[in-house]
Amino acid sequence: MKVVGIAGYSKSGKTTLIINLIKEFQKRDKKITVIKHRSCGLLKNCPRLSEDKNSEEHHCEVIPETDDKDTQKYSALGVSTLLFSHNEAHAVWKREFTFEELLSHVDTDIVVVEGNKGARNYPRIICTDGKESAENLFVGLELAQYGKKIYPLSNVPQVNDVKELCNIIETRGFKLPDLNCGECGYNDCYELGKAIVKGEKKIEDCLSLHNNDIKVWLDGKELPMKKFVRDCFHGTITGFLKSLKGVHKQGSVKIEF
Ligand code: SF4
Secondary structure: EEEEEEOOOOOOOHHHHHHHHHHHHHHHOEEEEEEEEOOOEEOOOOOHOOOOOOOOHHHHHHOEEOOOOOHHHHHOOOOEEEEOOOEEEOOOOOOOOOOOHHOOOOOEEEEEEEOOOOOOOOOOOEEEEOOOHHHOOOOEEEEEEEEEEEOOOOOEEEEOOOOHHHHHHHOOOOOOOOOOOOOOOOOOOHHHHHHHHHHOHHHHHOOOHHOOOOOOOEHHHHHHOOOHHHHHHHHHHHHHOOOOOOOOOOOOOOOOO
């Protein structure tokens, strides 16, 4: 699965770009999911969505935002579209939903994430409209810069051709687990991600991603575990299961409480 973010401020062309990417990937017979993150929540009439950004009061109607215009545009193209926020996911779960948890329900070739600008575990294409937005959006994970008014950033290619952008996503998209375990030798996933974008490292350098035979999720967030802890968990659970009557062969295990 190739993951890429599309970051940019309002009216920077993100939605148009995503629509064009969807169309191009569909021509290539690729399944694509669009995940939209809205930091403000999924409710109608939220004052934080309006010009009144300083309002402390939250006057939202308690109605899920089912008429998000961008989401409707993506859905009309027949692709899976998920809308999520800090406290709920569109029409499905009324609780905090982490990006990782959401992604675990997705099984497509490509994932394009609109918004979620704070994410640091996958690369991004930035939609810019000049110096200020380019400098503010730059975090070192940029595969390309797209927009009418491009401000040159070192080592970030300027690409406005959608086919070329699709090629970049297909060949260079990735997602690190965001566990920040340090097993790759970097302090966190962000540092390895920047090295991958620079071409100095590869996704295979994330040891956690490739050695993980057990994952533990707490309240929807995967817990980072060193190899020793993983081995302890794995040994304890498999040992317990083997002692149960009728359990002869073990495939994947799911425990929830
Ligand atoms: S090994 Fe993987 S999960 Fe751990 S910090 Fe490095 S990139 Fe992140």
